[in-house]
Amino acid sequence: MSEVKFKKIALIGIGLIGSSLARVIRQKKLADHIAISTRTGTTLERARELKLGDSYTTDNGKAVEDADLVIVSVPVGSSGQVAKEIAPHLKPGAIVTDVGSTKASVIRQMKPELPDNVIFIPGHPIAGTEFSGPDAGFADLFINRWCILTPLPDTDEKAIAKLTQFWEACGAKVDRMDPEHHDLVLAITSHLPHLIAYNIVGTASDLEKVTNSEVIAYSASGFRDFTRLASSDPTMWRDICLNNKDAIIEMLGRFSEDLASLQRAIRWGDGQALFDLFTRTRAVRRGIIDAGQEVDAPDFGRQVARKHPEDLKK
Amino acid sequence: MSEVKFKKIALIGIGLIGSSLARVIRQKKLADHIAISTRTGTTLERARELKLGDSYTTDNGKAVEDADLVIVSVPVGSSGQVAKEIAPHLKPGAIVTDVGSTKASVIRQMKPELPDNVIFIPGHPIAGTEFSGPDAGFADLFINRWCILTPLPDTDEKAIAKLTQFWEACGAKVDRMDPEHHDLVLAITSHLPHLIAYNIVGTASDLEKVTNSEVIAYSASGFRDFTRLASSDPTMWRDICLNNKDAIIEMLGRFSEDLASLQRAIRWGDGQALFDLFTRTRAVRRGIIDAGQEVDAPDFGRQVARKHPEDLKK
Structure with a gap:
């Protein structure tokens, strides 16, 4: 069993990356509760059939309530909208991260929407296949792959360390970079x-x-x-x-x-x-x-x- | 056992394609004798160590003597030179083919050098890997792959049929096209x-x-x-x-x-x-x-x- 653990992890988006996270979080017991949220009802139903989480909703705000880790796995053009939706519901002190393939743009979109009392750490696991959707994920996806974190200046180092531990528990190696x-x-x-x-x-x-x-x-x-x-x-x-x-x-x-x-x-x-x-x-x-x-x-x-x-x- | 059979097949060049041919010819018993010729002494020695043929020489002319099928598997820029070297030693009625990735240029280079009493049928098996040399070949390389023949006008149809049978015995599907x-x-x-x-x-x-x-x-x-x-x-x-x-x-x-x-x-x-x-x-x-x-x-x-x-x- 891993040493890093969250009470509740909210997964916003349950495609290839989100559903792989759900599987490895379960396998490695990284959370007591996995909340899954996605825009499309049929995708949510499929996630439920696959038993990927502990709770399911199409309401992103509801999903993040009480979560101590929120992982946004949506196309990067939707990050701003997601940040807007979850902002009022975030628990103070929660870590909010993402898995988007571009970082400067995600920061531009999300940072202004998020409250100051949460810790926003942009991230990008360099892993994937050509398939998409909740059926495409698998628990081993991140093993021996890099995950790049691009924290903003003055981000709490303890939170960065905890997120690093999380990705390492998923099998990844973690690197840090400037977003640009x-x-x-x-x-x-x-x-x-x-x-x-x-x-x-x-x-x-x-x-x-x-x-x-x-x-x-x-x-x-x-x-x-x-x-x-x-x-x-x-x-x-x-x-x-x-x-x-x-x-x-x-x-x-x-x-x-x-x-x-x-x-x-x-x-x-x-x-x-x-x-x-x-x-x-x-x-x-x-x-x-x-x-x-x-x-x-x-x-x-x-x-x-x-x-x-x-x-x-x- | 296959129905197509040659008395002597000469393989000029023993890289990925040549050595794969050697292996499948042996496996499928497509020739009584496999003669191997290559320019470089060390490559020839390696072919001998791998027991790819029945006779070995660095003299292309010697290799094709008495052969009823000659397969030239060299970089396409060397086809003209090879044709020049083998021409005086070819048996009347022999089928001469190649495996080069370009066809019009190979025909321009080889056709004028070859005597009229042999049957020249340019060919190209669409198969390969990123590896090269006699160690890289394997008998299954051609299975379910296409081999394209680009015969010149008025080529003996029986010879084309025999070469087609040969490639089919190697596992390939055969197609015909204009060289251009x-x-x-x-x-x-x-x-x-x-x-x-x-x-x-x-x-x-x-x-x-x-x-x-x-x-x-x-x-x-x-x-x-x-x-x-x-x-x-x-x-x-x-x-x-x-x-x-x-x-x-x-x-x-x-x-x-x-x-x-x-x-x-x-x-x-x-x-x-x-x-x-x-x-x-x-x-x-x-x-x-x-x-x-x-x-x-x-x-x-x-x-x-x-x-x-x-x-x-x-």
């Missing part, structure tokens, strides 16, 4: 990759001379690796784009500049420049594997069912 | 994805404000999916870029145009345009999964070792 730096780091490690993935899948869908069924049939040659990211939740990603605009545009600019340079090397047959780029990028994957953030197996260790036609005949 | 159409299809499904992947990893490595160790630590949020393709064999990919220039530049142009439009939507806060793009790309992944070319499990079914810190203490 977080947004820049995530723009390159997460936001740009998703945009590139969405974009190439869009480009491939719009060709006149290559059909969609050809793209699908021959996707194993590289394309399919992009489709995982490109099937992530559209609302979540729309909100990220709208809420981390400057950093994303900065990274897109750099990427496009580099791509133009690569295209020039191809046009002019500069084999050495191509070889050099294709060589230096290898080391990065090695680093990610060594850091335990990736599997070493070919094809991500994809377990595609391989049945030999000859064997099927037997 | 193949190069366009692969430019979008394979070449552009690899270039984009190499490019983003390059961009991420060159930032002043975000360190490489931050990119590595937080890569699970999307970036790491690109690093698999970006760790593919540099020589192979340099050659592909140099040998499918027109189709690649065409696809890069479309991609960049779409990306500029996406960036504009972000700059001007056009949430509806973003949401629409992010929604329509989802269907493509579904198609790939339904076609049996991808796994349905979250995160590609990555089997990352997840050990909970609390459990480790027990």
Whole structure:
């Protein structure tokens, strides 16, 4: 059993992250009571069927009453509205955190709404899959993943330590950053990759001379690796784009500049420049594997069912 | 046992594809004799240690003597040279094929070198991993993957049928295409994805404000999916870029145009345009999964070792 424990944790939003939190909180006994709140009635019913919490409501204000930890897991564009709804109902001394993929914008939206007698500590667990909704969560989601906290100046260190302990109990490693730096780091490690993935899948869908069924049939040659990211939740990603605009545009600019340079090397047959780029990028994957953030197996260790036609005949 | 059988198959090049062929040819008894030839002495020794063939040489001409099937599996930029070396030693009536990722260029390079009394059928199995060399191959590589043949006009249909049977015996499904159409299809499904992947990893490595160790630590949020393709064999990919220039530049142009439009939507806060793009790309992944070319499990079914810190203490 973990040493960190809350009397009541309120989970606002019960999608992939919220429902994973519900599961690990239960498994690790991190709260006496889990209150679940979500905007949509059908999602709430599903959470109840899955027995994710101890109480269920579509009223965010009601959910946070008496909670000593409130975790907001909604698309970042909705953080301000949620803060407004929960503010009058928060217990003095409660820790309020979030899991949003952008931090400066979430702080701009939430901070002015929240009362001074609660402790607001913005956070972002770097974990997820391409699936969404309460069925998509699992208790192990945060294990060996980083959770970045971006506390504001003069935040109570004891509260930060307690939230850190909470995430560690969930299996995560915790790091601290300035919100602006977080947004820049995530723009390159997460936001740009998703945009590139969405974009190439869009480009491939719009060709006149290559059909969609050809793209699908021959996707194993590289394309399919992009489709995982490109099937992530559209609302979540729309909100990220709208809420981390400057950093994303900065990274897109750099990427496009580099791509133009690569295209020039191809046009002019500069084999050495191509070889050099294709060589230096290898080391990065090695680093990610060594850091335990990736599997070493070919094809991500994809377990595609391989049945030999000859064997099927037997 | 399969119905297709060759007396002697010569494998020119014993990397990922060549060594996978060696293994499946042995497993399925598709030849009485497997002759292996490769340029580098150490690679040849490794192939011998792995017992991949029945005879071993660094002399491509010697390897193809008396062979009724010759499979050239070298970087596409070397196809012309290989054709020149094997031409004087080919048995009349032999089938000569290749596995290169570009087809028009391979035909331009090989066709003029080969004698008229052999049957040249260019081919391309759409299969591979990010690993290379004789150790990287495995007999199941081609199962449920497509192999595209791009025969020239007036090629003996019996020979095409025999090569088709061979690939089917290796587990592949066989399709036929014009070489030019193949190069366009692969430019979008394979070449552009690899270039984009190499490019983003390059961009991420060159930032002043975000360190490489931050990119590595937080890569699970999307970036790491690109690093698999970006760790593919540099020589192979340099050659592909140099040998499918027109189709690649065409696809890069479309991609960049779409990306500029996406960036504009972000700059001007056009949430509806973003949401629409992010929604329509989802269907493509579904198609790939339904076609049996991808796994349905979250995160590609990555089997990352997840050990909970609390459990480790027990």
